[in-house]
Amino acid sequence: MALPALQEAGIAPELLSHPSARVTERQFAMLYRALAVRCDDEMPRLFSRPLRPGALKFTCLSLLEARNLYTAMHRWSIFHRLLHEDFRLDVRREGSRAVVALAEPASRPPNKPMALELMLKLVHGVASWLIDRRIQLLGVDFSFAPPPWAAEYDILYPGPVSYGMGRTALHMDASYMDQPIRRTRSELPDFLRRAPEDWLFVPFKEARLEHRLREYAAGQLPQSITGEDAAQALHLSVRTLHRRLAAEGTSLQSVKDQLRRDLAIQRLTGSQDAIAAIAAQLGFDGPASFHRAFKAWTGSTPGMYRITPPLRR
Known part of the structure; x- marks a missing residue:
């Protein structure tokens, strides 16, 4: 089942085998999508009971006629x-905050971290779609310990992330709950098609310096940037730039490396450009130095990402 799904996804x-x-x-x-079809489960075998195809559609249909987001979330919980x-969807206001929690019964084995992550993203994404606004998060709680991929949460869940909490939950400003539902039934098929x-x-416009720096560095490729270049472009002193990046758990070099890694993977899987051309586009002086850097970033060679030709749909 897994092999055909991987091939379908390129x-x-x-x-x-490469972490x-x-x-x-x-x-x-x-x-x-390929796994959901093969498993006949919209949350591919992540929970004890499958969510059969159509579950998301009929869930959304039940929410579209709600007066506001709070009513929609309450309907979703029912x-x-x-x-x-596997868990109860709990929606409540706590002072100036609204909390949407996945409360797990103590009598059941804990859910897998990935199952809770995806369900939380589903709640957040559907809620943002319903009110046609990107809901900015004030914080995220997870009931489990930090997984090996916890660093990725800075992108998936902008805002403070806490682990080992009594529940898995999203925190947002309570005013979002008063927002009217702006989507209609006619818009639902497109939303489901893109699921x-x-x-x-869900895209964000975060204030994190790391993301601003990444956007600036991408615009300068194939030229590399120095700390002086970045600081001037972002209207900071060099010292403040490095201090704030350190406070976010990263550095100038890490941001540049991760940017080039991600762009390399996008171009290897999404284009037929020669590896030498991709190396040049990313500012490397030749394929050999690109190969060395890519192997250090991903544990594999650029050619391994070309084993399955990119799909064109």
């Missing part, structure tokens, strides 16, 4: 109880 199966390997958002979404018992992109990769 992912070389050998990458599964540092990466896939694009498009590849992940294609893999997710609808969810009809689907499975899971539209709920998994």
Whole structure:
């Protein structure tokens, strides 16, 4: 089951043995859809009871006629109880905050971290879609310890992330709950057709310096940037630039490396450009130095990402 799904998504199966390997958002979404079809489960075998195809559609239909987001989330909590018992969807206001929690019964084994992550992203993505606004998060709680991929949460869940909490939950400003539902039934088919992109990769406009720096560095390629260049472009002193990046748990070099890694993977999987051309586009002085850097970033060679030709749909 897994091998055909990987091939359909354009992912070389050998990458599964490399902990540092990466896939694009498009590849992940294609893999997710392929597994959902093969498993007959919209949350591919992540919970004790499958969510049969159509569960998301009829959930959303039950929410579209709600007066505001709070009413929609309350309806979802009721609808969810009809689907499975792995957790309870709990929606409440706590002062100036609104909290949407996945409360797990103590009598059941804990859910897998990835199951809770994806369900939380589904709640966040659907809620943002319903009110046609990107809901900015004040914080995220997870009931489990930090997983090996916890660093990725800075992108998936902008805002403070806490682990080992009594519940898995999203925190947002309570005013979002008063927002009216702006989507209509006619818009639902497009939303479902693009699933899971539209709920998994909800875009943000964060104030994190790391993301501003990454956007600036991308615009300068193939030239590299220095700390002086970046500081001037971002209207900071060099010292402040490095201090704030350190406070965010990163550095100038890490941001540049991660940017070039991600762009390399996108171009290797999404284009037929020669590896030498990609190396030049990313500012490397030749294919050899690109190969060395890529192997250090991902644990594999650039050619491994070319084993399955990019799909064109």
